[in-house]
Amino acid sequence: MLSRACRSTALALAFLLAGCATQAPAPQAPKLPDGLRADVAVLETTDLHSNILSYDYYKQKADPTVGFERTVTLIRKARTQFTNSFLFDAGDTIQGSVLADYQAQVQKVDCGQELAMYKAMDAIGYDGGTIGNHEFNYGLSYLSQVTGTPMNVDGGATQRCAGPHYPLVLANVYSARDGKPIFKPWTIVDRKIAAFTPDGSELSVPLRIAIIGFAPPPIMQWDKQNLEGKVTVTGVVEAARKYMPEIQAQHPDLVIAILHGGLNTAPYTNDMENGGWYLAGVPGIDVLLLGHEHVDFPGPRFAHMQDVDDQHGFVRGVPAVMGGFFGKDLGVVKLALVRQQDHWAIDKTKTFSQVWPICPPVTVAGKPTVSPSNCVPADPQVSLTVDKVHQAAIDYVNTPIGQSNVRMSTYFADEGDMSALAPVNAAQIDYAKQELSSAHPELANVPVIASAAAFRTGFGGPDDYTDVLPGPLTLRSAADLYFYPNTLTAVKLDGAGVKAWLETSAQRFNRIDPSATGEQPLINAKYVGFNFDQIQGGIAYVIDVSKPVGQRIVKLTYLGKPIKPSQTFIVVTNNYRASGGGHFPGLDGTNVVLAAPDGTREILARWLQAHPSLDAKDLPRTSWHFARLKTRGTVVFTSAGDKQAIAETDGLHIIRQLRDNGDGTAVYAIDLSH
Template sequence: MSPRLTPFATPLVALAIALLAGCVALPWQTGKTPDGARAKVAILETTDVHANVLSYDYYKLKPDDSLGYERTATLIRRARAEFPNTLLFDSGDTIQGSVLADYQALVKPVGCDQELAIYRAMDAMGYDGGTAGNHEFNYGLRFLSQVTGTPMNVDGGHTDHCAGPHFPLVLANVYSARDGAPIFKPWTIVSKNIEAYTEDGSRIRVPLRVGIIGFTPPPIMDWDKQNLAGKVSVSGVVEAAHKYLPELQAQHPDLIVAILHGGLDTSPYTPQMENAGWYLAGVPGIDALLLGHSHTEFPGPRYAGMKDVDAHRGFVRNVPAVMGGFFGRDLGVIQLVLNRQQGRWVVDLDNTHSEVRPICPRGSADAVAKKLACVPADPAIAPLVQQAHEAAITYVNTPIGSSTLRMSSYFADEGNMTALAPINAAQADYVRTELPRLHPELADVPVLSAAAAFRTGFGGPDDYTDVAAGPLTLRSAADLYFYPNTLSAVKTDGAGLKAWLEKSAQRFNRIDPAKAGEQALINSHYTGYNFDQIQGGIHYVIDVSKAVGQRITTLTWQGKPVTSDQPFIVVTNNYRASGGGHFPGLDGNNIVLAAPDGTREILVQWLERQKTIGIKNLEPTSWQFAPLKTRGPVVFTGASGKQGVAHDAGLDNIRQLKDHGDGTVTYAIDLSR
């Protein structure tokens, strides 16, 4: 017979059971934490998810196991099972960057009472905080204030308390032009109870107060000028840290975590620096640094050799730091060890390190095995966004015309402009119609157009634009024009045009004709979306054997050499026209047309008017490499099995050399042909 419990005994037994389970702390366990105590805390980070909630490619209309927040969620759950003490933060570029995001922002905007799909997914995982990246501002301040649940005292801002994420967003370096106050809280304190151990090995549960402060890239004022000019101001990252860290430190948090949507750059600091993480790490008082924006991983080989950076253990100027990839492909983890000394927690740097955990293994030669080894999707995420996901698919399948040719970016760097020519044609057509109304004095100035391939394999072998011949849908336009930029036109001259093309030509390494070994054609440090290719009756030659700044050896318009003072209008996007990419002569001061329309929408309207596009609608490739005979092969990496695409585009000088077994191959290009 079981002993009978008195009413008084029952809660005592329950307490004993709870204590054994580690669920309840005794009163003396939650008091002052003794010196000599030790704790391990894992700081988990996502960044640059870009609203890729599901493992799905909306351009190809098929699942894609290599990305998706639903798989990052699995890594988060595994990390929490591994570490008893965790904090979870997001470093920004969260709400924009996928068809799903555009659908919820532009096509059928969510209401004040509706939470964005990406935030619903993140709330399911229980975040402790985050910050705003540059792409948070792409849809305007009213949308941003609404979907983050943050009333903003700015022109056009949302003043209601709408549905937003269930975690705090902090941002210290963007201020309202009305009152000078930050548009988000610059900092806040997150409190957690953590498990620690005393010197004698006793387990205790104690509170941990973590201060967080956030920063976004200052160049947002250039990149999103049409959304931000006159409404907000921005300060440098270091200046904002010096301004608000003392306030945060006055609250005596146990740790301070800086959440920066930015990477690492050791160039001389300026308040406009895009990737100021190296300098932010030098501001006293920061215990851990979360990075983003660069779409790469830290710790990682890209940062090996950088001054005062440990690219293996994950330290920047002796501050533990991490940057966890992009599109939901990775989870950043800082494993902090804390020692209690003189009444405060101190980071044990010798036993602390960072790592980036991918959802799929890297470096595997067997693409099939690699795919099978990807972590599974967390089953709790997809049902939260299914309705919006299905609506986005229906939207991108809206027919808009047809094409008689394949438009791809597989060989955009080598001269196949089929994916860029429709953009250039649509942009130029728009400006030739609209500009004379605003500036009759410019009606006779030649209009050129610049476009860059946004998808050139940076994200893997599937990260290319590829629109098949046949019916065109809104999905085709979204594939051709990936970002939600607006259209801008700038006035320049022949000298400015040549400088523009010289900057673009930095996409290529300098090739030595006498070198016997392999030479890489593509400069991996110069991003593909900064390789502008310009059309509109011009033709130019790029000589990759010459030094940077001396590569455009021929430049003509309508068959005649371009003179340095010859006027031109060049159509581009708001990012480039306002200084994005640091092109010479482009700082926003020579914009003659800033369209309210998105470039993608302008492209859609042009495709609808053409009904069927083919060679007759598109200008041929406007440039070529200077003939160059080399002793050794000139090579580049691309998607496997695409040599036929090159051949169909007239690039018969490209041949496949080596299959890497992961969906990529090495191609050789004969520059003498």
């Protein structure tokens, strides 16, 4: 049943008189005949991360496999195919590209200037959206300004600036000053739609949709330096239950929950990152729009999940969709509505969800493969809206900062090539030592080591790797080496804590059985690459992938001597990790000794400028390797194709390419016996 009104008119009136409702009283809907039918498409984008154009700012070339300008082509197609459609965005919209960083940190947009991402979205027209975790990366002041949302929080904008031309809703983040939501928690979208009587006659009828939005609760950890003491967060289920009576008092025909989160059937907690499965169980929610996980739903990732239909797109009986990331896809929920007993109901036998890719896969050697030549064309209107700032961002990141005599890449970062992590760790160590000498002279004799992860290891496709060639370095090089706008943070740990950190990172690998005769994948695809931290700075260790999780770090030393469990270290990392991001043991923000105001990327750029002719001797040595392991079968992994020579140059002679996948990637073998 779609219209979940209050149990009685008196109850609805009580909510209104109590001041609970944030909308004007619902208008009296005209009586519509039973048997009326209407198909409504709910379209979704999510995790666009300001990938407006099909362009790779790091490699300075077009990339037709990403980009909102191509998603718009699919949106126009959907609007042609479906007479009735609504378009929503599920967050992580304003951060994630060079263009986004340029507008937030370099040439900041002023109050009267609309953000490029929102300008592009307004060009196609949205009906609503929510806020993701990465929206908070640039701070509440910036978020308040660019969304056109005055906020009663420390640093929040008090005037209304230029923002998107569609409503943003967020129900589970509140001001620490007054306890009120920093965004409107929910709103109503009213629209006339085409409906059809049983005899085929067309009627124009009203459809009243309520939308309510949710961010992942762990933002309080991930962006602690931006949010602590300024906002509070509740769980998504608690927020939904809090506001559902207000929404129901408005008698909507549909309630759409827009969650920047995915699906997890683990026991529910109020800080659950991906609470969509539980949100679907809140009475009154009719449609669920998902995000954050950078995967497609419906899709095979969710096969065998309890009460989830990964073919037709239902979560606990609720139609749902998650439309990929970076503008690679459009989520589509096709709702079949039927009028029954004076309300709209969903005919679930004729309702389904789909994810439309901008690059429909083609079959190569019997496998579905993404081919750039098979991508839909870009919509020309989008580039016209952002062309000037796009070119300005390109000009900025091409600012020279030095010269390198070494190649720094992440093609084999999971296999021990630390060339792209070494400059990050070197810069972090230098900065921390300088700052700590004055801020904490009592720590002068404590060893300082640093942790970094390879952010680009092929998750987004064969071009999604860092690769800084020998030659001139620019700000683009620093942005390629350090992808996120994190700030530098240092924590104090003992030797046992350092080992626990590394053991957690080593979950990146599957357990390898030496006696198995078939191929064994080295990489655990369920453990994301940006959580595979690698520590340098006098430390050395060996990873034994034949051992179970928690027992893989062997021969852990500092300056050649075994690390004692009680030995003290300063580990330099980023604010995300130090505040608990990734759920590493001993990292919860309580042991921070340095919280720098400077971004890690900017620290790295200054370090590169201070080494105008970067050479291998300027970088810390590779700190780890795999334990020797003779296997009967072949241990394999996937990376970009035809890169074996890079592995050889960087000393990884144990790697050889086995076969080309035909999609820009290749399968490699790694010989762990040497």
